[in-house]
Amino acid sequence: MTKAKVAAWFKKYTMMLILVLVVAFFAWRTGGKILLPQNINNLIAQNAYVFILATGMLLCILTGGNIDLSVGSVVCFAGAVGAILMAKGMNLWVAVIVMLGIGLAIGAFQAYWIAYVKVPPFITTLAGMLIFRGLSNVVLQGKTQTVTDATFKKVFGGGAECFVPDLLKGPEGMNLLCVVVGVLACLIYLFITFRGRLSRVKKGYSVEPIFNTIIRSVIIVAVVMYFALQLSKYKGIPTALIWVALVVLIYGYITSKTTMGRYLYAVGGNEKATKLSGIDTRKVYFFAYTNMGVLAALAGILTIARMSSAQPTYGDSYEMDAIGSCFIGGASAYGGVGTVPGVIIGAVLMGVINLGMSIMGIDQNYQKVVKGGVLLAAVIFDVLSKKNDTK
């Protein structure tokens, strides 16, 4: 490999490498505790909301570095309404649909002002942040509303038994279903990768060296299997993971394979050129922000399930976790650049830092300092690497 190729490779996988280093660091400092099955489970369960919100936030950021400040409040409001409705005896599925509907309505409401009236997103969503935080307090009358529905908690990852039961009845201390799902995921990944490669070869398109494909496949299979085995040693697949996986897969597909995904990148890259290419840029904005509302509601559902309650303070500064994950994960503050896998890596990195420092018993306040530093470093890196590109 030439020097330039090595540099390009490093640039592409920087965050991945940093993640590995950070995990290694905490594994060393915590004496391996961070890699215990239970902690891996905690990493997923505690950060499920970040994964989901960050995915939605990515779409907003893609349109031109615009962010949505209201998500924390929407998480709280949707959760609060749902908790109260369930307490009043509403069927849990109806309540879930109502919560998602609230997210959709709030998203569409804000998106309308942003897309069609051209109110700056920062201001629209700042207003939304205040409005829905206030309304959450009003709805809950400043009190805590407990969530008791066992099925609800189980399905959305709350409480101690929020795992997919081992339908395959594996041996003691080993969730066979979890292992099987891991193997299946790997097989599907390998199938898609190599089928795509074969079809490209058949059509005569250029493909990357087979060596690269194999190396990448081996690494991904190893990581997935490691996670699956670790989880199987604890209690199996946390249900929250299913929702996260669903969101990541769907939005990964939307952003990389669909025309709407392409338009999100195009608007962020050059809005005028996109408009003159016959694309209704208003619809693109509308889609991004409406979608953010729905995902915020989903995060709200997961949050009240995990906490078994709704409180007026829930969701506080969740938007910052989401925004931070996006930028750490390589999204550009100017829009048009960023991927769902990148954002997930950013969110995992933040989660690992949180978890690692908690295990080490570092003070909450210092944790914030470290997270802020990581965010700043990531964006500085982004800006500097762009500068080198243009020279």
Add this chain to the structure above:
Amino acid sequence: MSENILEMRNITKLFPGVKALDNVNLQVKKGTIHALVGENGAGKSTLMNVLSGIYPFGTYEGDIVYEGDICKFAKITDSEEKGIVIIHQELALVPYMTIGENMFLGNEQGRAFAIDWDTTYAEADKYLKVVGLNESSRTLIKDIGVGKQQMVEIAKALAKNARLLILDEPTSSLNEEDSKALLDLLLRFKAEGMTCIIISHKLNEVSYVADEITVIRDGATIETIDNAGHNIDEDRIIRGMVGREIEDRFPKRPHVEIGDVMLEVKDWTVYHPLYQEKKVVDDVSINVRKGEVVGISGLMGAGRTELAMSVFGRSYGTNISGTLLLDGKEVTLRNERAAIKAGLAYVTEDRKGNGLILSNPIRVNTTLANLEGVSSKGVIDPDKEYAVADEYRQKLRTKCTGVEQNVGNLSGGNQQKVLLAKWMFADPDVLILDEPTRGIDVGAKYEIYCIINDLVAQGKSVIMISSEMPELLGMSDRIYVMNEGRIVGEFMQEEATQEKMMAAILRSTTD
């Protein structure tokens, strides 16, 4: 007179992997206008950036001798102190500041904590008078035209006590009238003892204004031509620039059967989007036939771009009235999407601002206007997209490392090809090309003309808007002349001349 004010000796500048300048020598005599010509990427701007200290001493090899001393500029202010001032191609003015504020930006009058505004504006007015600009220095930059902004840039340079003025394509965005005024101003400065270096693609201007012409090709000086008589043959310069004879600047078009009227615009009137009482396009009626190239000539601000954009799905203007007929049928095009569906394409004059996504690869830009063409039910077929982009890359002979290269890293001519590819892939019947050859070099221009010929040979209609009259005369079957929002002349190719077109503009100009 024959004393050299500036001598650049054996300048060599390396960029990672590229030798941008290779032993360049340049001698500029005091009190003369010296032109630098060469194709895009030949190294003209790099050489001037070395001179002005943008690339500081130590990053290049060779010597800069200015007024007899060897200079080692570490930053721009070092060279400005010596009286070397560069005016870049892209104007560096802040739109929401006044002329006076702009002129003394970074050079504020008075003390750092107490700017002396009275002196600022008095001084500014003084320099405005010198350049012959009849504006108050308290006018905001955004309220004056590009031609006047260019004059402000010159006044700003004078305020820095410039003795060697470097202008990088100063007339590239000016119309003929403003260009002439600017060039005459330079001649006046010369008479007063100022030395100028001018970089330009417009050879008639170079011939008009320069005393000596240095040709640069591929990072090396080819020759310095004496032009004391101001009568040099343009082909002589072109020969030096491209290193070969260009027999014909416009490719011959094989005989194309001109068919029925494809697009007809009738009684088209458009008002300004902000100043809604201002008519930008005034009762215009034009048409273009199948297989025909129709030129639209006119000065900057004549309303040509506005006409084109308002026809293209009302992407410009308010209160648009008039009729559009496509292939004989009346159509209403409410937005860009409808216009593209109806078979129209508008290739913008501003390829960086309105045309391309510079941060994205060629592949993405090529398919943007017709993503349906490579997708089904909203899902993109990546292999097909790649194939399409690669096909157009080969067809238009775009020079790049591959279709995954970012458009921002291409030269102007190749960017223009990507932009054309994008609209060709949208498969329109009528292409409106707005200044398709602006800011690109002679070789690339020729290739763009060939593409236009291919398009009409397929029976498509082309409307070409251009400020370069020779180009319109060389390429069009028919030319409309536009002035102040109205069509003021229509000529068939055989009868059209620059003089007739200019006369049509001048006769119709009010006030």
